[in-house]
Amino acid sequence: MMDTALPGAAAPAVRVGESHPSPFVELDRATWARLADQLDQPFDQADVERLRGLGETLSLREVAEVYLPLSRLLGIHVEASGALRRATNDFLGERTGRTPYVIGVAGSVAVGKSTTARVLQEMLRRWPSTPRVELITTDGFLHPNAELRARGIMDRKGFPESYDRRALLRFMADVKSGVPEVSAPVYSHVTYDIVAGERQTVHRPDVLIVEGLNVLAPPRVRADGTAGLSVSDFFDFSVYVDARADWIRQWYVERFMGLRSGAFQDPGAYFHRYAGLSDAEAHATAESIWDAINGPNLVQNVQPTRSRARLVLTKNQQHEVTRVLLRKV
Numbered sequence: 001m002m003d004t005a006l007p008g009a010a011a012p013a014v015r016v017g018e019s020h021p022s023p024f025v026e027l028d029r030a031t032w033a034r035l036a037d038q039l040d041q042p043f044d045q046a047d048v049e050r051l052r053g054l055g056e057t058l059s060l061r062e063v064a065e066v067y068l069p070l071s072r073l074l075g076i077h078v079e080a081s082g083a084l085r086r087a088t089n090d091f092l093g094e095r096t097g098r099t100p101y102v103i104g105v106a107g108s109v110a111v112g113k114s115t116t117a118r119v120l121q122e123m124l125r126r127w128p129s130t131p132r133v134e135l136i137t138t139d140g141f142l143h144p145n146a147e148l149r150a151r152g153i154m155d156r157k158g159f160p161e162s163y164d165r166r167a168l169l170r171f172m173a174d175v176k177s178g179v180p181e182v183s184a185p186v187y188s189h190v191t192y193d194i195v196a197g198e199r200q201t202v203h204r205p206d207v208l209i210v211e212g213l214n215v216l217a218p219p220r221v222r223a224d225g226t227a228g229l230s231v232s233d234f235f236d237f238s239v240y241v242d243a244r245a246d247w248i249r250q251w252y253v254e255r256f257m258g259l260r261s262g263a264f265q266d267p268g269a270y271f272h273r274y275a276g277l278s279d280a281e282a283h284a285t286a287e288s289i290w291d292a293i294n295g296p297n298l299v300q301n302v303q304p305t306r307s308r309a310r311l312v313l314t315k316n317q318q319h320e321v322t323r324v325l326l327r328k329v
Ligand SMILES: Nc1ncnc2c1ncn2[C@@H]1O[C@H](COP(=O)(O)OP(=O)(O)O)[C@@H](O)[C@H]1O
Pocket: 055, 056, 057, 058, 059, 062, 107, 108, 109, 110, 111, 112, 113, 114, 115, 116, 251, 254, 255, 318, 319
């Protein structure tokens, strides 16, 4: 029997093996990458360089072999959902219009959600059925620092209670109701806070990608035992980016070290106080933030949602996707 419980994981949310029936079909890297042979590569090195300009270290091979087939699979799902809506309209004699196809991208801090989301956005834009693809991150729905301090949860940023869930659910409901313009607050990683007065507006795109730590969290159970809505109730598709927790910790520390010589140099940056630290001190600081906040959040809240995803991308230590799990139904 092959047991694919992931090392570094708290509890194996997804188990695949002969004696463990699984709702997922598992494709290894080679099988998945072969799907790309039938597809034209819409990206060139210049596009990849442009994504690199956003601070990524993505390889063209990874784009071609992993993200291209994924964008095609998503394109198939978008087209099928349009056909289903049209058939349902015919049956009911209704004329409901198209609403954005919503894709959730979940996973730990520093696992590569933003990178995955941005690559998918660029790729999906190149398919004829989805020219307008917009991207939103759930950090805009974090409570402002003043509110987190008032609640005594400033050290819980990223945990479910640090978000204005109601505002996020209202945003999702408006998007899926076809409201022409829906806006969200904006979070700055430089000031480490919500930017007062700034909003990001979503203009009824063909596809909306919603990226965030907790986007697959189950609904909250009310005092009377009934469950409310969850963000993922508004998703048409979802992707969980997965890797061993000790590798993700290492990526977090590396990103922190990179920011220290970049964004933290800005005197207005929340983390500016770390700009002058020695390498060893900065390393220890990043590790302590991980061990106090992001690591526990991964184990307690994020990883348990993995089996709720439609598709799981599992990465090796070099960020290469080695396995794809796709829900059968
Ligand atoms: N596919 C990839 N190939 C190479 N490096 C990657 C890839 N995805 C993410 N990274 C790197 O890993 C770190 C975390 O990625 P990021 O997308 O910012 O994570 P998240 O949005 O989940 O916090 C960054 O330093 C990023 O450059």
